[in-house]
Amino acid sequence: MHSIKIGIIGLGTIGRSVAAYALERYASQIKIEAILVRDESRDYHLPGNCFITADEDLFFDRDMDFVIEAAGHQAVGKYGKRALQSSSFIVVSIGALAESNLLEELKDAALHNGRQIIVPSGAIGGLDRIAASRLEELQSVELITRKPPAAWYGTIAEDKVDLASVKEPTLLFSGPATESALLFPESVNVSAALSLAGIGFANTQVKVYVDPAISRNTHQIIAEGFAGKTEITIQNTPSQDNPKTGYIVAMSVIKVLLQQVEPFVIGI
Structure with missing residues (x-):
């Protein structure tokens, strides 16, 4: 079974949970290449060694199959097109795509670079x-x-x-x-x-x-x-750290990633 390389933008409730799942349970399938944060001097309490940086250039210079946005609406517009130059882009802050023209701009970038914009089910189903x-x-x-x-x-x-x-x-x-x-x-x-x-x-x-x-x-x-x-x-069930979101959101992102490597896929 092959593995995939990911980058994560943001280490709030969702980004930290995605990273923890990847490091603790699925390290053989999902490798974290880099994590982009605002303050790299903080202790983010991750259960493993990760390359954490506040430098956008260092982050995007890494070889990543997927970049996961977990940093809020502004991050979708700020980093989406750059991520799509070399990686597929998983969007957690889906509401940002309601903004005028942003979705079409990202679609154009994905098409031009042969990449995908992927929207996990997140907190919803069906x-x-x-x-x-x-x-x-x-x-x-x-x-x-x-x-x-x-x-x-x-x-x-x-x-x-x-x-x-x-x-x-x-x-x-x-x-x-x-x-x-x-x-x-x-x-x-x-x-x-x-x-x-x-x-x-x-x-x-x-x-x-x-x-x-x-x-x-x-x-x-x-x-x-x-x-x-x-x-x-x-x-x-609301997250203990942030009741605005649920635990299922990070789990949904991990499901998307595992679908890229597992031999049997259901429910897409």
């Missing part, structure tokens, strides 16, 4: 079915996201709701994914993934709630079209 359904008429796609109050601190939800005292489910947003993906970049990346798999940002309807009655980040997908009706409800 994207394989939604993407397949799009081959015929897909009439409607709706996403209903509910998260507990702790997941909304540090977002614009604090301007809309008193998170410390909210007693019942409260609607934060209702409208197209074009708006939700940009208003809630850390918390509603799932709407962007669903839009890209299905009928686009403008036609994907999103509702977002703060819900004090739940402890898991919950996403409900309702889609209908030629192939039938799809209803999926997902409850993700």
Whole structure:
């Protein structure tokens, strides 16, 4: 079985989890060539020796099959085209692709260099079915996201709701994914993934709630079209380090990487 070489941009909750999985469980299949951070002097508590640098040139000079963006929306636009010059680009901060022209620019770069932009399922599921359904008429796609109050601190939800005292489910947003993906970049990346798999940002309807009655980040997908009706409800365990995201996001990235090396692949 051959192995692949990766680079990781960002060592926050998701980047650190991806690195830990690669180092602890899949070292024979996934080799970390480099990690790009803002401050290389910090101790990132990784279970192995990695080349960690704040120098972009040193990072991109490494030989990497895949570069994984795990540093937020700004990093997608800042590093995407450079990554695609020599590597395929795995995007975690999918909501960035709602920004005008960025997706097309990255697609052009990928095509020119013979590379791919890869979007893991992340915190959502069923994207394989939604993407397949799009081959015929897909009439409607709706996403209903509910998260507990702790997941909304540090977002614009604090301007809309008193998170410390909210007693019942409260609607934060209702409208197209074009708006939700940009208003809630850390918390509603799932709407962007669903839009890209299905009928686009403008036609994907999103509702977002703060819900004090739940402890898991919950996403409900309702889609209908030629192939039938799809209803999926997902409850993700929030990360202890960052309740805005779930453990499943890093696991989804690792799944994508393992699909490049394993002899049997299912669910793509």
